[in-house]
Amino acid sequence: MPLFPALRCPTVQLSNGLEIPILGLGTSHHGGYSHDAIVYALTECGIRHLDTAKRYGCEEKLGKAIKESGLQQSELWLSNKLWPGDYGYKAAQKACLDSCTAMGVEYFDLYLMHWPESLKPGCSNREIRAETWKALEDLYKKGICRAIGVSNFLVHHLEQLKEDCSVVPHVNQVEYHPFQQPKHLMEYCRKNGIVFEGYSPLAKGQVLNDPVVQQIAKKHGRTTAQICLRWSIQNGVVTIPKSIKKNRIQENCQVFGFQLDEKDMVALGNLHDGRHVSWDPTNVD
Numbered sequence: 364m365p366l367f368p369a370l371r372c373p374t375v376q377l378s379n380g381l382e383i384p385i386l387g388l389g390t391s392h393h394g395g396y397s398h399d400a401i402v403y404a405l406t407e408c409g410i411r412h413l414d415t416a417k418r419y420g421c422e423e424k425l426g427k428a429i430k431e432s433g434l435q436q437s438e439l440w441l442s443n444k445l446w447p448g449d450y451g452y453k454a455a456q457k458a459c460l461d462s463c464t465a466m467g468v469e470y471f472d473l474y475l476m477h478w479p480e481s482l483k484p485g486c487s488n489r490e491i492r493a494e495t496w497k498a499l500e501d502l503y504k505k506g507i508c509r510a511i512g513v514s515n516f517l518v519h520h521l522e523q524l525k526e527d528c529s530v531v532p533h534v535n536q537v538e539y540h541p542f543q544q545p546k547h548l549m550e551y552c553r554k555n556g557i558v559f560e561g562y563s564p565l566a567k568g569q570v571l572n573d574p575v576v577q578q579i580a581k582k583h584g585r586t587t588a589q590i591c592l593r594w595s596i597q598n599g600v601v602t603i604p605k606s607i608k609k610n611r612i613q614e615n616c617q618v619f620g621f622q623l624d625e626k627d628m629v630a631l632g633n634l635h636d637g638r639h640v641s642w643d644p645t646n647v648d
């Protein structure tokens with residue numbers, strides 16, 4: 364894998380040739396926001412990939428932190444997401460441009476439809492997804508989004524999109540940690556050239572006290588968080604842990620100097636119990 368500068372973070376290639384850093388920093392609204400932690404992640408830890416969403420309510424703040432870091436946009440990978448309240452062709456285009464303005468940027472490296480369900484009455488989810496996706500395709504063609512994707516989409520949502528639209532999503536961002544391993548979906552994404560990105564990689568902290576993870580952490584002289592992140596990375600999954608604490612952000616970046624062995628990977632692979640710590644799109648038609 365090629366190396367992304369700064370953290371010497373490996374990248375994963377999208378079907379259009381772009382390289383997404385395999386480790387990024389999450390910024391969701393759960394658990395608060397810290398300006399100093401974001402600036403620290405960028406200037407001291409070498410983080411170059413930030414994941415956000417209009418829904419998280421921190422676009423302006425992130426724009427301020429990026430400015431303070433002194434980094435140019437070209438040195439960063441910025442992912443943002445379109446909330447279902449903004450689905451539909453015109454609304455989606457406007458929301459994307461408004462998000463760019465809020466963050467003080469000209470473009471996003473990756474722009475995702477956040478959730479497969481529409482909040483708009485009178486149209487089927489499938490119709491709204493297709494109409495919205497066409498807006499993203501046009502934003503992609505104009506270069507306002509360098510890559511476009513979806514989040515929380517299951518195989519049936521992706522199959523419908525393939526029938527209705529022309530650009531196959533570059534990325535699908537889905538919940539992924541040792542307790543939640545959607546192997547069938549991952550295999551579908553691999554076969555269709557869709558990069559699989561995992562969110563809530565620490566299961567919002569739930570996985571950190573698991574005895575199997577603790578034992579592997581002890582064996583490698585690492586923390587349980589580092590074991591989970593390393594496991595995602597060794598599975599080729601783009602991972603975006605969130606912390607608002609500087610020492611934890613630093614800790615979460617120290618995941619490239621060691622290797623889990625086959626036994627560790629199997630033991631972690633066996634922890635799947637199907638639980639969701641975020642939301643579950645199973646019943647979205």
Ligand SMILES: NC(=O)c1ccc[n+]([C@@H]2O[C@H](COP(=O)([O-])OP(=O)(O)OC[C@H]3O[C@@H](n4cnc5c(N)ncnc54)[C@H](OP(=O)(O)O)[C@@H]3O)[C@@H](O)[C@H]2O)c1
Binds near residue numbers: 415615
């Ligand atoms: N597309 C979607 O629908 C979707 C849904 C959920 C999340 N996401 C994205 O994925 C990102 C990460 O997911 P997440 O925030 O749900 O969960 P997560 O990254 O699995 O866990 C975050 C929690 O773990 C704690 N933590 C982080 N590093 C730690 C460490 N080294 N040791 C101990 N505790 C640690 C954090 O607390 P402190 O802050 O106190 O350190 C926070 O409470 C989000 O921020 C967001 O960008 C996307």
